Amino acid sequence: MATFFTADTHFGDPHVLRHRRAHHGSVEAHDAALIAAWNAVVAPEDTVWHLGDFAVEASRERCAAIFSELRGVKHLVRGNHDSNRVLALPWAQTPTESARLTVTDGTGRDRRLYLSHYAHRAWPGLWRETLHLFGHSHGWLPDTSRSCDVGIDACGERPVGLDAILARLAAAELVPEELAPHGLR
Numbered sequence: 001m002a003t004f005f006t007a008d009t010h011f012g013d014p015h016v017l018r019h020r021r022a023h024h025g026s027v028e029a030h031d032a033a034l035i036a037a038w039n040a041v042v043a044p045e046d047t048v049w050h051l052g053d054f055a056v057e058a059s060r061e062r063c064a065a066i067f068s069e070l071r072g073v074k075h076l077v078r079g080n081h082d083s084n085r086v087l088a089l090p091w092a093q094t095p096t097e098s099a100r101l102t103v104t105d106g107t108g109r110d111r112r113l114y115l116s117h118y119a120h121r122a123w124p125g126l127w128r129e130t131l132h133l134f135g136h137s138h139g140w141l142p143d144t145s146r147s148c149d150v151g152i153d154a155c156g157e158r159p160v161g162l163d164a165i166l167a168r169l170a171a172a173e174l175v176p177e178e179l180a181p182h183g184l185r
Helices: 014-020 027-041 060-069 162-171
Strands: 003-006 047-050 073-076 098-104 110-116 131-134 147-149
Touching: 003 162, 014 027, 027 060, 131 162, 147 162
Parallel strands: 003 047, 047 073, 110 131, 131 147
Antiparallel strands: 098 110
16 A cells, blocks of 8 residues: 645636646546546555545536545645535545654655645744645745655646655755755755
């Protein structure tokens, strides 16, 4: 079983096509492409943490239909567009505003993670090597050595695993502002 992260799918959102029109000509094509990309990497027994903005302007029925098509055990960290029709979906646990968890990477090392819809300049555990994963920014914010956007705009329109995230963080040129004056990465 693997753990994946994603955000900002915006299922059912006609406004998101302004950002993604080059890839998708319609909301239906957008949604179908994201479902196919999700299911291409996520197995039914895998865990997926969705860091907010699951669906926008989709009906309750459409949200439920999309949710049932997506593989994996799904958790939600609530985003600014996640209304009651999204919160009422059968998530593995009650949606939350943020989450702290530990995930084992491909080398067997446990990694502490802080998950939020929004990017933070500092976060709980920063000084103890906790990594921060977020959405909301649609790929506009650069990665740092300890934080990155896991939304579909920053991750090839699909959920991403921890080892791919770690490779991005290792390649990041920026260091969190709170750590940089101390020579830490």
